[in-house]
Amino acid sequence: MATPEFILALREKIGTTPLWLPGVTAVVMRDDGEHGTEVLLVKRLDTGEWSPVCGIVDPGEEPSDAAVREVLEEADVHAVVEHLAWVHVTDMYTYDNGDRTQYVDTVFRLRWVSGTPFPADGENTDARWFPRDALPAMSADMGRRVAIGLDERAEARFGPAEPGT
Known part of the structure; x- marks a missing residue:
């Protein structure tokens, strides 16, 4: 489902007023031995763009659990979180229906465990x-998320990304 029920219920009360929501981005990697490191990407139904798996954290859910859940729901891939890569605030999004949302996005680096990716839930x-x-073209925002998720730095980054990352 593209929009969680709790957000639909909120929208009934507040209309298109900006919402501040927790989001996750899952940068999933695997090493297949033949091609080296590969990255899981999905092609979004709404924009037609490639991106890592992204989603909204459900009420009471741990962000790392949300990242794992979203990867399974959207791509039918089982993965485990390796580490937190970046916490930042996104720009305000205005959706086609006028809803406005800004996210505190938590980017996690995940490692593939099993599964062959396919668009499992209709969002992609x-x-x-x-x-x-050899990553496909993607928005600058999503490209930064992937680059930071792939970075070998052990410590997480906080705040806006430095130019070029």
Whole structure:
């Protein structure tokens, strides 16, 4: 489901007023031995753009659990969180219906465990692995999330990304 029930219930009360929500981005990697490091990306139904798996944290849910859940729901891939990569605030999004939302986005790096990706829940039209050095074009925002998720730095980043990342 694209919009969680708790948000639909909120929207009935507040209309298109900006919502501040917790979000997650899951940068899932695997090493297949033949192609080296590959990254899981999905092609979004709403924009037609490639991106890592992203989603909204449910009330009471741990963000790391949300990342794992979203990867399974959207791409039918089982993965485990390796580490927190970045916590930042997104720009305000205005959706086609006028709803406005801004996210505290938590980017996690995950490692593939099992599963062959496919667009499992109707939010995406494609899901597949891409070699780390041959990623498709994506928005600057999503590109930064992937780059930071792939970075080998052990410590998490907080706040806006530095230019070029």
